[in-house]
Amino acid sequence: MTDPSAPMIELEGVGFAYEDAERFTLANLDLRIDAGTVTGIVGASGAGKTTLAKTIAGFIPLNEGGTYRGTARVAGRVLAEGTLSEAAAAVGLVTQNPFNQISGARFTVREELAFGLENRSVPRDEMERRVAEVAARLRLEPLLDRSPYALSGGQMQLVAIASMVVMAPPVLVMDEPTSQLDPAGTRLVYDVLSTLSDGGTTVVIIEHKTELLHEHCDSIAVLAGGLIVQHGAPGAVLADDRLTTWGVGETRVTTAARLARERGLLPVERALPIGVDDAVDAFSALKGAAS
Amino acid sequence: MTTTTLYLERTSALHRLNPVTKLVALLSIILAVFAVPHWWIPIGIVVVVIVPAAVLGRVGGRLLRLFLILLLPLLVVLFIIQGLFYPDGSTVLWEWGLAQLTTEGLLFALTIGSRLTALVLGSLVFVLTTDPARLMSALTQVGMSPKIAYVISASLQIIPAFQARAQSILLAQQARGLAIVGSPLKRARALLPLLGPLILGMITDVDERSTAMEARAFGATPKPTSLIVVPDPLGERIARWVLFLSAIAVVVLVVVGVIA
Numbered sequence: 338m339t340d341p342s343a344p345m346i347e348l349e350g351v352g353f354a355y356e357d358a359e360r361f362t363l364a365n366l367d368l369r370i371d372a373g374t375v376t377g378i379v380g381a382s383g384a385g386k387t388t389l390a391k392t393i394a395g396f397i398p399l400n401e402g403g404t405y406r407g408t409a410r411v412a413g414r415v416l417a418e419g420t421l422s423e424a425a426a427a428v429g430l431v432t433q434n435p436f437n438q439i440s441g442a443r444f445t446v447r448e449e450l451a452f453g454l455e456n457r458s459v460p461r462d463e464m465e466r467r468v469a470e471v472a473a474r475l476r477l478e479p480l481l482d483r484s485p486y487a488l489s490g491g492q493m494q495l496v497a498i499a500s501m502v503v504m505a506p507p508v509l510v511m512d513e514p515t516s517q518l519d520p521a522g523t524r525l526v527y528d529v530l531s532t533l534s535d536g537g538t539t540v541v542i543i544e545h546k547t548e549l550l551h552e553h554c555d556s557i558a559v560l561a562g563g564l565i566v567q568h569g570a571p572g573a574v575l576a577d578d579r580l581t582t583w584g585v586g587e588t589r590v591t592t593a594a595r596l597a598r599e600r601g602l603l604p605v606e607r608a609l610p611i612g613v614d615d616a617v618d619a620f621s622a623l624k625g626a627a628s
Numbered sequence: 629m630t631t632t633t634l635y636l637e638r639t640s641a642l643h644r645l646n647p648v649t650k651l652v653a654l655l656s657i658i659l660a661v662f663a664v665p666h667w668w669i670p671i672g673i674v675v676v677v678i679v680p681a682a683v684l685g686r687v688g689g690r691l692l693r694l695f696l697i698l699l700l701p702l703l704v705v706l707f708i709i710q711g712l713f714y715p716d717g718s719t720v721l722w723e724w725g726l727a728q729l730t731t732e733g734l735l736f737a738l739t740i741g742s743r744l745t746a747l748v749l750g751s752l753v754f755v756l757t758t759d760p761a762r763l764m765s766a767l768t769q770v771g772m773s774p775k776i777a778y779v780i781s782a783s784l785q786i787i788p789a790f791q792a793r794a795q796s797i798l799l800a801q802q803a804r805g806l807a808i809v810g811s812p813l814k815r816a817r818a819l820l821p822l823l824g825p826l827i828l829g830m831i832t833d834v835d836e837r838s839t840a841m842e843a844r845a846f847g848a849t850p851k852p853t854s855l856i857v858v859p860d861p862l863g864e865r866i867a868r869w870v871l872f873l874s875a876i877a878v879v880v881l882v883v884v885g886v887i888a
Contacts, residue, residue, distance in 0.1 A: 391839070394843070396839055396842070396843075400838075400839060400842060421842050422842070422847070422848045425843050425844075425848070426845065429843060430839070430840075430843040431843075432836055432839060432843070433836075434833075434836060436793075436833070437833050437836040437837045437840050438840045439840075440778075440782075440840075440841065440844065440846075441781075441782045441786075441789060441837065442764075442777075442778045442781035442782045443761070443781065443785075444759075444760055444761040444785070448855055448856065451855035452844055452846075453844035453845050454853070455852040455853050455855060456774075456844060456845035456846050456847070456848050456849065456852050457845050457848060457849070457852075458849045458851060458852055458853050459853060460853060461854070461855065461857060464853065464855055465855070468855070484788060486789060486791075486792050487788070500844065501844070504844070504845070
């Protein structure tokens with residue numbers, strides 16, 4: 338029986354080197370993620386974030402050649418010991434390139450959204466209901482009768498996300514899901530992720546936009562040198578002085594506040610704000626001190 | 629709906645037919661016209677079945693245009709070559725140097741041409757009136773493997789996939805100074821650098837596409853459900869068997885020599 342206090346995702350000493358690679362992309366990595374939380378993964382380009390996403394989803398080692406070690410569990414199950422189909426049922430993976438997430442075998446967005454549900458033998462009535470619900474949430478209704486290949490990059494990315502959200506996996510791993518989206522589309526996606534998380538879905542999101550992670554995540558993990566070098570509350574992680582040395586960009590609010598401090602507009606002893614709310618607090622405190 | 633096929637969305641009885649029924653009818657016609665060695669059978673089928681079907685399906689105009697563009701030039705070439713240079717021709721109607729217009733050559737061209745016309749026009753009416761998504765669902769409903777259905781659908785979709793990728797590569801190369809102007813030859817030569825990244829890109833995508841398909845449970849069950857359910861009334865099922873058995877009967881009659 339699964340221990341209810343156990344984390345939903347647990348990686349212990351996980352290492353992975355791709356075939357013919359000179360070094361391990363992931364090296365003895367440990368990571369624990371609780372059920373029903375939203376966790377952001379950040380790191381420099383080439384840090385191994387996509388490899389980590391595939392490992393959490395079980396595609397490494399089940400579908401990828403290379404050297405694998407350690408144990409990755411999802412809901413207490415070691416995915417590597419099962420089949421790829423079982424892993425896919427436990428963890429939904431949205432890959433980086435929406436073009437390749439599209440099945441390539443469906444003629445309309447509506448059919449595309451239903452593709453995964455058909456493969457899971459979901460009854461037609463339920464399938465129609467779930468497709469309509471997800472399309473409404475991500476505002477895809479005007480696109481439902483269009484060809485998936487007639488969409489813009491952003492629209493295609495929304496369809497790729499919707500095609501996985503509609504399958505309602507208990508764990509959802511998304512690899513840079515908003516890279517091609519405009520601010521409104523990005524907001525929509527994060528709203529949907531928040532709703533899913535409230536409903537008990539565990540969400541892991543690889544993202545470069547640290548402002549978004551600060552606003553929406555319960556925790557952030559930093560990947561550098563194949564290891565999780567920092568994992569904790571967004572405020573604490575994004576305030577870490579070593580952030581830029583790990584190749585992670587600070588938020589624009591922090592950058593603006595740092596420049597303001599260099600020009601003497603903010604006291605040195607005050608911690609730099611990270612999000613917009615922190616910045617408002619900082620300005621309020623300054624105004625209070627001035628009056 | 630944007631598709632790669634020639635399908636025309638219309639409201640007609642032909643469009644409403646189960647695609648499998650139309651497919652069986654098409655295959656029966658092809659079997660019959662190729663089995664019977666008389667040119668008037670294919671012509672009769674074109675006049676009595678295919679053209680009325682196109683009118684009923686409200687695709688007559690498009691069929692005519694496709695006939696003029698695709699088939700007519702081919703038929704003209706066929707009649708010129710076979711009519712003038714048929715090797716076994718003995719009844720000479722007209723001659724000029726090596727070219728001899730013979731009755732046998734014309735008859736041969738007529739036989740081949742009429743079969744070709746029935747085959748192409750019949751297939752075009754099928755494609756023009758059949759939604760590919762409904763076709764795939766209907767085929768899966770009658771027992772075709774979902775994996776084979778995927779391969780067929782993916783093949784039909786490969787053209788827009790290619791176009792989408794080619795467009796982005798072309799834009800990237802034009803942004804870096806590739807000029808696609810001048811004579812057709814110059815333009816064709818300028819497009820050569822497109823081929824490498826296009827083909828290699830499609831090949832490297834296969835891995836990620838296969839990961840995405842696994843993530844979407846492709847192949848997880850041998851009996852997936854379908855969003856599109858195509859009605860298959862008893863009348864159509866009977867009609868399919870009648871068509872199929874009729875076509876077989878024609879072939880048998882030809883083989884045993886009743887139809888000569």
